[in-house]
Amino acid sequence: xxxxxxxxxxxxxxxxxxxxxxxxxxxxxxxxxxxxxxxxxxxxxxxxxxxxxxxxxxxxxxxxxxxxxxxxxxxxxxxxxxxxxxxxxxxxxxxxxxxxxxxxxxxxxxxxxxxxxxxxxxxxxxxxxxxxxxxxxxxxxxxxxxxxxxxxxxxxxxxxxxxxxxxxxxxxxxxxxxxxxxxxxxxxxxxxxxxxxxxxxxxxxxxxxxxxxxxxxxxxxxxxxxxxxxxxxxxxxxxxxxxxxxxxxxxxxxxxxxxxxxxxxxxxxxxxxxxxxxxxxxxxxxxxxxxxxxxxxxxxxxxxxxxxxxxxxxxxxxxxxxxxxxxxxxxxxxxxxxxxxxxxxxxxxxxxxxxxxxxxxxxxxxxxxxxxxxxxxxxxxxxxxxxxxxxxxxxxxxxxxxxxxxxxxxxxxxxxxxxxxxxxxxxxxxxxxxxxxxxxxxxxxxxxxxxxxxxxxxxxxxxxxxxxxxxxxxxxxxxxxxxxxxxxxxxxxxxxxxxxxxxxxxxxxxxx
Amino acid sequence: xxxxxxxxxxxxxxxxxxxxxxxxxxxxxxxxxxxxxxxxxxxxxxxxxxxxxxxxxxxxxxxxxxxxxxxxxxxxxxxxxxxxxxxxxxxxxxxxxxxxxxxxxxxxxxxxxxxxxxxxxxxxxxxxxxxxxxxxxxxxxxxxxxxxxxxxxxxxxxxxxxxxxxxxxxxxxxxxxxxxxxxxxxxxxxxxxxxxxxxxxxxxxxxxxxxxxxxxx
Numbered sequence: 009x010x011x012x013x014x015x016x017x018x019x020x021x022x023x024x025x026x027x028x029x030x031x032x033x034x035x036x037x038x039x040x041x042x043x044x045x046x047x048x049x050x051x052x053x054x055x056x057x058x059x060x061x062x063x064x065x066x067x068x069x070x071x072x073x074x075x076x077x078x079x080x081x082x083x084x085x086x087x088x089x090x091x092x093x094x095x096x097x098x099x100x101x102x103x104x105x106x107x108x109x110x111x112x113x114x115x116x117x118x119x120x121x122x123x124x125x126x127x128x129x130x131x132x133x134x135x136x137x138x139x140x141x142x143x144x145x146x147x148x149x150x151x152x153x154x155x156x157x158x159x160x161x162x163x164x165x166x167x168x169x170x171x172x173x174x175x176x177x178x179x180x181x182x183x184x185x186x187x188x189x190x191x192x193x194x195x196x197x198x199x200x201x202x203x204x205x206x207x208x209x210x211x212x213x214x215x216x217x218x219x220x221x222x223x224x225x226x227x228x229x230x231x232x233x234x235x236x237x238x239x240x241x242x243x244x245x246x247x248x249x250x251x252x253x254x255x256x257x258x259x260x261x262x263x264x265x266x267x268x269x270x271x272x273x274x275x276x277x278x279x280x281x282x283x284x285x286x287x288x289x290x291x292x293x294x295x296x297x298x299x300x301x302x303x304x305x306x307x308x309x310x311x312x313x314x315x316x317x318x319x320x321x322x323x324x325x326x327x328x329x330x331x332x333x334x335x336x337x338x339x340x341x342x343x344x345x346x347x348x349x350x351x352x353x354x355x356x357x358x359x360x361x362x363x364x365x366x367x368x369x370x371x372x373x374x375x376x377x378x379x380x381x382x383x384x385x386x387x388x389x390x391x392x393x394x395x396x397x398x399x400x401x402x403x404x405x406x407x408x409x410x411x412x413x414x415x416x417x418x419x420x421x422x423x424x425x426x427x428x429x430x431x432x433x434x435x436x437x438x439x440x441x442x443x444x445x446x447x448x449x450x451x452x453x454x455x456x457x458x459x460x461x462x463x464x465x466x467x468x469x470x471x472x473x474x475x476x477x478x479x480x481x482x483x484x485x486x487x488x489x490x491x492x493x494x495x496x497x498x499x500x501x502x503x504x505x506x507x508x509x510x511x512x513x514x515x516x517x518x519x520x
Numbered sequence: 521x522x523x524x525x526x527x528x529x530x531x532x533x534x535x536x537x538x539x540x541x542x543x544x545x546x547x548x549x550x551x552x553x554x555x556x557x558x559x560x561x562x563x564x565x566x567x568x569x570x571x572x573x574x575x576x577x578x579x580x581x582x583x584x585x586x587x588x589x590x591x592x593x594x595x596x597x598x599x600x601x602x603x604x605x606x607x608x609x610x611x612x613x614x615x616x617x618x619x620x621x622x623x624x625x626x627x628x629x630x631x632x633x634x635x636x637x638x639x640x641x642x643x644x645x646x647x648x649x650x651x652x653x654x655x656x657x658x659x660x661x662x663x664x665x666x667x668x669x670x671x672x673x674x675x676x677x678x679x680x681x682x683x684x685x686x687x688x689x690x691x692x693x694x695x696x697x698x699x700x701x702x703x704x705x706x707x708x709x710x711x712x713x714x715x716x717x718x719x720x721x722x723x724x725x726x727x728x729x730x731x732x733x734x735x736x737x
Contacts, residue, residue: 297602301573304599305529308620312535315624319539333531 013243014236021232022225029221037214044206045185052142052187053176056199059144064192142201149194168196183207242271250278258286298461302344302475306337347477351460354484361402361488368438368509369394369431371403375410376429379418387423388444393430399438399509405485406509409493410440412478413505417444420503437491438511443504449497457495458483482507521566521635521675522546522696526556526582527597528574532620536569539624540631544658544671546699553577560586564695566635569627572598572609580612587613593634597622632656639682646681648735651720653681660720667719672697676712680725680735689732 143158147165156163166179168190176187179200186200246262253260261282264275310333317330353359372394383390410429417427425445432439449457456462461476486493491509523545527533533549540547548563550556553574560568560582568586572579583594593615598605601619609617615638616630632655636644646653650663658674660667669677675697680688693709713725713733726734 297600300601301599304601304620305532308599308622309529309531309535311621312532312539312624316535316539316542319542319624333534337531 012240014240017236017239018229018232021236022229025225025228025232029225033217033221036217037210040213041206041210044210045203048185048201048203048206049178049187052185052199052201053178055142056176056187056189056197059199060189060191060197063146063195063197142199145196145198145200146191147196147198149196154195163198163200165196166198168194246271246275246278253282258282258289295460298476299344299348302461303341306340306344309337310334344475344477347475347481350481351477351484354488359405359484359488361405363400363402365398366401366403366406368397368399368401368406368440370396371407372410372429372431372440375407375414379411379414382415383418383427386418386421388418388421389424389426390418391426391428393428395431395433397431397433397438399511401489401509402485406489409482409485409507410442412482413440413442413507416478417442417446417503417505420444421446425502433511436511437508440507440509441504442507443502445502448499448501448503449495450499454495454497458493521679522548522564522699523567523569523631524548524550524556524559524563524565525569526550526553526560526574526579527569527571528552529571535624536627539628543628544675545631546675546697546702548700551575553579553582557582557585559700560592561589563700564692565592566638566696567631568592568594569597569631570594570614572596572600572605580608583609583612583614591638593638595627595630595634597627629656635682641682646678646684648681648684648724651724653678655682662720669716669719673712673716673719676709677716677720680733684735687728687732687734693733 143156143161143163145153145158145163145165146155147153147168151165163186166177166186166188168188174189176189179186179188183203184200185203186198188196188198191197249260249262261279262275264272264279313330313333317327322330350359373392376390376392376394380390414427414429417429421427421444427442427444429443430441432441453462458479460480462480463476483493486507486509489509491507493505493507495503495505497503521544523540525533525536525540525547527536527549528551530551533551537547537549548559548565550559554577556568556570556574557577570579570582574582579596579598583596586592586594594613595616595618596609596614597618597620598609599620600606606617606619615634618627618630632644636642636655644654644656646655652661654660655678658671658678660669660674660677676693679693679696690709697709697712698704713727717725724735726736728734
């Protein structure tokens with residue numbers, strides 16, 4: 009199942025979709041969280057700065073007469089100082105002192121810090137929640153807390169290092185975020201708040217993202233499943249059609265109409281392949297039928313004559329005739345087998361050529377002299393123009409070609425006709441031309457003359473022999489020599505076969 | 521019985537004609553399609569052996585043309601053994617189909633069966649009174665005793681027996697007993713009839729004066 013395209017597609021689709029969703033969710037979550045906390049931090053920093061500025065700013069009323077700037081002790085005789093139970097110098101939240109406003113001429117730093125009063129707007133909640141009310145803590149340089157709005161909170165004192173207008177330093181403690189800055193006279197000023205509300209919002213966002221992501225994933229997977237079904241369905245249909253097409257039933261074709269373009273292309277390619285396969289099978293089965301017909305006939309001769317001879321007692325003469333007939337049939341079968349073997353080897357590219365420098369003119373002349381008796385029998389005149397022509401080739405195979413062509417030219421000539429054989433040398437190739445003055449070959453038969461077992465039927469006759477393989481063999485041999493063979497024919501004006509072989513060129517020997 | 525063999529392979533044709541003659545048939549032959557059709561249309565044959573791959577006119581065409589006028593049984597003898605070829609041959613009007621290479625014995629048996637069936641005899645042994653004619657063994661027995669006949673005499677008896685109860689003209693006997701190369705005079709039929717009468721009894725063959733002969737069941 010996992011090997012099917014559909015499941016593979018679906019798994020990839022799910023994995024990619026999941027990755028994308030996780031990436032998107034994470035980015036959204038962290039982006040949103042950063043923005044939220046940055047807002048909180050900016051607000052805190054702004055407040056801590058304005059508080060520090062307030063501390064350093066002018067006092068609201070005249071300072072006490074005595075002030076020890078180093079000690080930062082509150083002046084003892086401050087009439088406005090509220091009475092409290094706490095130790096002196098401690099700033100109690102329940103009795104917030106007003107900020108001292110120093111006179112314009114009073115140098116900063118000499119302000120009595122115990123008179124600090126926090127403006128109420130500084131400690132307003134940031135939003136409308138009530139769980140994140142900010143708190144402030146002011147330390148002296150020696151670590152003593154001057155003022156705190158959250159005495160119950162255990163807030164560790166950060167290490168204040170630099171005086172002056174510095175950017176506020178931010179500190180995170182769990183869900184608490186704090187901003188602090190060095191105030192005047194080395195005081196430490198800190199404003200903090202809980203971010204519980206932000207955290208809750210972020211949690212809600214996370215759950216929302218997870219829920220949305222899950223939904224998108226489900227819809228995406230379902231869509232992918234339907235899409236893959238749409239993709240796979242025509243493939244399945246094609247598979248089913250292709251499965252019905254077998255060696256014995258090659259006529260079926262895949263319906264390429266209305267299929268998506270790529271699949272339509274595939275269907276057309278497959279159909280073209282089936283066409284070629286069908287014609288190849290047809291050719292093959294025709295060849296097999298022809299070959300078996302050619303082999304069965306001599307076999308039937310041997311069989312029937314032997315059976316006949318054995319059916320009763322015969323004279324020695326009758327036996328002799330029977331044996332001679334069987335021998336003739338054997339010779340015919342042998343010739344046929346050799347032809348078929350040669351063609352099979354040529355088909356497999358294993359036709360062995362014994363290539364050597366040869367004189368084509370001499371070979372053609374020898375072939376011609378062997379065939380003169382046949383020509384005389386048919387009252388055919390032979391004209392030859394065979395100058396010495398050096399080429400590289402297999403003398404035995406080329407002699408076979410010349411003999412086949414000449415035999416055809418003589419046999420399918422009319423009585424008193426002429427056969428002409430000539431060699432012409434060109435720059436690139438050597439031409440061997442065999443022509444006759446016979447009846448010619450019908451235009452419809454011309455493309456088939458090199459086909460195996462093809463016979464121009466009107467001429468087909470056992471008396472004139474021939475298995476119908478001669479020209480197919482010529483073609484194979486010539487092509488093994490990297491040459492070409494072609495015919496031109498006019499009805500009633502004879503036929504011309506032209507063999508072109510590469511001139512003086514070494515032909516690579518084809519070895520099995 | 522007279523048979524026409526149409527076959528273009530001379531060596532095979534010679535084997536066929538010789539074995540058929542040795543079986544007592546009168547045999548004519550043709551080596552190509554047109555000649556075969558011409559002979560088949562013109563002659564009185566009891567069966568035709570027809571090859572399919574013939575020069576000038578192939579066997580299917582010969583059969584097609586022949587069936588327009590003649591109902592003679594045709595046995596196709598060919599190297600084409602593919603099923604479509606056999607179906608085409610039988611559907612084209614052939615009565616039997618035999619592929620090469622073949623056994624002569626089988627070909628002869630099939631020819632006997634074809635001839636038997638077309639004359640309406642299912643049994644290879646024909647009985648008329650006390651006379652039994654075994655068409656397979658080519659032997660005749662009278663009252664259980666074998667009667668020796670020459671091949672020609674046997675052919676005459678067999679031909680008359682296959683057409684028992686029917687009037688058979690002298691010409692028909694001559695046409696079915698002598699092949700095209702036999703130029704015996706037609707009164708040879710009368711000689712054979714009289715010889716058979718001597719061996720099987722005077723009443724075996726009845727003469728219808730001016731018409732022909734008849735054997736009765």
